[in-house]
Amino acid sequence: MSSILQRSRPTNTTPSVCISCLARLRQQLYSQLQLQLPGNHATAAPFHSTTITPFPRGKWNPSPSSSRSSPNSRSRNAGGGGGGAARAQGHKALRSMVHKPSRMTLSEKVARTPRSPSNLSPRDKRSKAFERRQEPAVDTGGGMNRRTFRLRSEDKQQYSRETERRRRDLKEITSRPSPSRFQQKPALELKSERRITPSKPDANAGEKAERRLAAEKLDGAEKKYTRPPVRRFGQMKHIASLDHVSSRTREITHAAEEKFNTFETFDLLPQTVEALYTDALDGLEGVAPTPVQSLVIPTLLDKSPAPPLKPLPSENSRHKKHKDPLDPDQFYRDEQPRQSFKTYLIAAETGSGKTLSYVLPLMDTLKRRELLQKQIDDAKRSEHSEILEQKGKWLFDIAPPPVTQDITVGKPFAVILVPTSELVFQVGSLLKKLSFIIKLRTEMISKDFSGAVIRSRLFKSSTPDIIVGTPFMIDRITEANPSMLHRTSHIIVDEADSLFDRSFSTLTAPIISRALNLEKLILCSATIPKSLDTYITQKYPDCKRLVTANLHAVPRRIQLQVIDVMGNLYKGNKLMACAHLCQKIANDSTEPGFAKRVVVFVNERETTDEVTKYLQETGFNAVSINRDSDSRKILESFTGEKEASTADWDGVRKGGVKILVTTDLASRGVDTKNVKNVILYDVPYTSIDFIHRLGRTGRMGRRGRAWILVDKDSNQEYVKEVRKTMFLGQALI
Numbered sequence: 079m080s081s082i083l084q085r086s087r088p089t090n091t092t093p094s095v096c097i098s099c100l101a102r103l104r105q106q107l108y109s110q111l112q113l114q115l116p117g118n119h120a121t122a123a124p125f126h127s128t129t130i131t132p133f134p135r136g137k138w139n140p141s142p143s144s145s146r147s148s149p150n151s152r153s154r155n156a157g158g159g160g161g162g163a164a165r166a167q168g169h170k171a172l173r174s175m176v177h178k179p180s181r182m183t184l185s186e187k188v189a190r191t192p193r194s195p196s197n198l199s200p201r202d203k204r205s206k207a208f209e210r211r212q213e214p215a216v217d218t219g220g221g222m223n224r225r226t227f228r229l230r231s232e233d234k235q236q237y238s239r240e241t242e243r244r245r246r247d248l249k250e251i252t253s254r255p256s257p258s259r260f261q262q263k264p265a266l267e268l269k270s271e272r273r274i275t276p277s278k279p280d281a282n283a284g285e286k287a288e289r290r291l292a293a294e295k296l297d298g299a300e301k302k303y304t305r306p307p308v309r310r311f312g313q314m315k316h317i318a319s320l321d322h323v324s325s326r327t328r329e330i331t332h333a334a335e336e337k338f339n340t341f342e343t344f345d346l347l348p349q350t351v352e353a354l355y356t357d358a359l360d361g362l363e364g365v366a367p368t369p370v371q372s373l374v375i376p377t378l379l380d381k382s383p384a385p386p387l388k389p390l391p392s393e394n395s396r397h398k399k400h401k402d403p404l405d406p407d408q409f410y411r412d413e414q415p416r417q418s419f420k421t422y423l424i425a426a427e428t429g430s431g432k433t434l435s436y437v438l439p440l441m442d443t444l445k446r447r448e449l450l451q452k453q454i455d456d457a458k459r460s461e462h463s464e465i466l467e468q469k470g471k472w473l474f475d476i477a478p479p480p481v482t483q484d485i486t487v488g489k490p491f492a493v494i495l496v497p498t499s500e501l502v503f504q505v506g507s508l509l510k511k512l513s514f515i516i517k518l519r520t521e522m523i524s525k526d527f528s529g530a531v532i533r534s535r536l537f538k539s540s541t542p543d544i545i546v547g548t549p550f551m552i553d554r555i556t557e558a559n560p561s562m563l564h565r566t567s568h569i570i571v572d573e574a575d576s577l578f579d580r581s582f583s584t585l586t587a588p589i590i591s592r593a594l595n596l597e598k599l600i601l602c603s604a605t606i607p608k609s610l611d612t613y614i615t616q617k618y619p620d621c622k623r624l625v626t627a628n629l630h631a632v633p634r635r636i637q638l639q640v641i642d643v644m645g646n647l648y649k650g651n652k653l654m655a656c657a658h659l660c661q662k663i664a665n666d667s668t669e670p671g672f673a674k675r676v677v678v679f680v681n682e683r684e685t686t687d688e689v690t691k692y693l694q695e696t697g698f699n700a701v702s703i704n705r706d707s708d709s710r711k712i713l714e715s716f717t718g719e720k721e722a723s724t725a726d727w728d729g730v731r732k733g734g735v736k737i738l739v740t741t742d743l744a745s746r747g748v749d750t751k752n753v754k755n756v757i758l759y760d761v762p763y764t765s766i767d768f769i770h771r772l773g774r775t776g777r778m779g780r781r782g783r784a785w786i787l788v789d790k791d792s793n794q795e796y797v798k799e800v801r802k803t804m805f806l807g808q809a810l811i
């Protein structure tokens with residue numbers, strides 16, 4: 079047997095066997111052991127010594143009865159005669175030789191790694207599972223056998239231990255003050271420390287583990303604060319004109335809103351609150367401050383006494399510094415210390431009550447100062463009269479000389495700059511209403527008033543406390559009389575984006591530079607264009623920005639519909655589309671009992687006349703405002719409850735709708751609170767124009783409707799993007 083085995087095994091280290099050799103080997107083996115082969119294998123071929131053919135695994139079956147090692151078969155074999163043991167030995171030898179290296183050629187050197195459960199072949203896995211199933215099941219009462227029960231209970235214990243440990247770690251970490259997202263350094267240091275720590279047992283291992291967990295947590299926090307992907311805009315990005323305002327800046331509003339939810343919480347003077355409820359808000363009692371008012375009023379309220387006035391520069395010093403005789407303002411610009419005043423930027427959506435947010439603290443501050451000054455003057459006067467009395471007892475009783483000239487004449491405490499005379503009237507009217515109870519003097523200066531009227535308003539015996547005017551008028555007056563702004567402590571630039579643009583900044587900037595005693599410069603706007611942002615950053619780097627959460631977003635209560643005039647209905651006729659829309663508005667039942675107001679915005683002044691004429695010919699009450707018309711009277715019908723006289727509405731045939739056709743002249747600041755419908759006849763050039771035009775409707779929480787007419791020349795992609803952004807309630811760019 080051993081000789082056969084030796085012969086069958088080649089001398090080299092990698093023996094290999096072919097199926098015919100094996101068959102012959104088997105035959106010889108059986109004949110030596112005097113056994114009967116199961117099949118007929120009488121003919122034998124000569125041996126190959128090294129030829130190789132893989133033996134099919136599992137096919138080899140020396141005896142059907144011995145293929146299974148059941149106890150019965152074994153006993154049968156054992157009791158089958160004297161050759162039983164030898165036969166079993168032969169089987170064993172054969173199996174060890176042939177059966178083991180299945181499917182693999184023996185000449186290949188393959189190091190077979192012991193199989194772990196993970197790298198078991200599917201066949202082995204199946205057989206293992208079969209073995210496991212064969213184990214006797216012991217019912218533990220819970221529907222599982224003892225083994226499964228033991229495993230599950232061990233798992234459970236392990237799991238609960240793990241959970242408990244994690245919970246403990248987490249509790250310890252969270253109980254510490256949470257690191258800010260800007261503290262990136264400690265996290266990095268901890269990480270590097272973790273890398274160089276040796277793996278030997280450490281007494282502080284627990285503490286280090288905690289720190290590592292904290293560092294991991296910080297890593298997670300850092301990841302959380304990675305900048306979100308920038309939303310892609312196509313056309314809007316191309317036309318982008320608005321500055322990006324961070325969400326952090328916007329979030330501050332919410333905190334302010336919660337803190338100041340009534341006007342009484344602002345610590346205003348009682349007369350200011352009374353004037354607000356009685357006159358400014360049309361007798362509406364108990365109205366709440368708007369978000370911008372909650373944010374701005376407490377910041378601007380100033381209860382400190384006014385600082386002493388700086389003396390006017392002497393004539394000599396004035397001449398010394400005056401290098402350019404053609405620039406009279408140069409001296410004031412040179413003299414003015416840089417950033418000696420505080421700068422604020424109020425930015426909030428249209429129709430959110432920005433005007434009251436700066437008017438209320440301004441009037442309150444001036445009133446407080448006036449009351450304080452009065453007390454000081456009274457005290458001085460009584461002291462002076464006492465001295466005079468004492469002196470009069472033993473000197474000549476001489477009366478004090480009469481005051482020949484009041485140096486405060488024509489020197490207001492505050493100046494409010496607005497771009498148009500319509501806005502002068504609007505803001506001036508609000509100031510006048512409030513000052514009736516607060517008792518301050520306010521005046522308006524615009525091209526609507528003659529020179530004589532302006533002179534008497536400014537230079538008559540009692541000087542106005544606040545003047546409202548256009549930069550053009552104020553610049554001309556202060557240029558001729560620079561000391562007029564000597565007492566001015568507050569300058570407010572409303573619609574700041576307009577007043578600092580190319581056309582106005584040459585007037586606005588010199589006015590600011592002439593105010594030598596300026597304490598506060600307040601800029602106010604519904605939009606912050608990139609140009610304004612750059613200007614403020616460069617010129618007033620310490621400017622405090624008071625920005626509301628919804629800045630640059632058109633409120634969702636305004637619905638915008640797009641009308642494609644290229645369709646079959648209008649065939650590219652925009653005028654017809656506009657008239658049809660007006661007719662639809664006239665026929666609907668949205669404003670029962672009221673005259674419906676429609677504002678039509680066009681891009682060019684020439685288009686105004688064309689559209690107005692067409693609408694009038696179609697029978698509508700259409701009117702346009704331009705530089706030559708009496709716009710104040712026309713706007714009254716759209717801004718207040720008061721109706722315009724019928725003389726302004728020529729060609730009244732279709733009652734019910736009043737239409738105003740205008741350019742951007744009426745798009746900024748005009749409080750058209752009665753307007754529900756806006757038609758954008760042309761697509762606005764920028765997002766800024768979109769915001770201001772749509773902002774004429776849906777004011778102060780009211781609902782509004784808008785239509786935009788697009789034709790083949792319009793940028794339809796841009797309109798689509800604006801509409802989508804409005805729908806999502808996001809800020810335009």
Ligand SMILES: Nc1ncnc2c1ncn2[C@@H]1O[C@H](COP(=O)(O)OP(=O)(O)OP(=O)(O)O)[C@@H](O)[C@H]1O
Pocket residue numbers: 358359365366367368371426427428429430431432433434603604746747748749751773777778
């Ligand atoms: N707290 C308030 N409650 C109710 N109404 C208010 C409140 N504050 C202001 N209003 C009213 O809201 C309207 C709009 O105010 P205002 O003109 O100041 O808005 P705005 O933000 O300046 O708008 P725009 O950006 O278009 O100039 C005014 O009629 C004003 O009387």
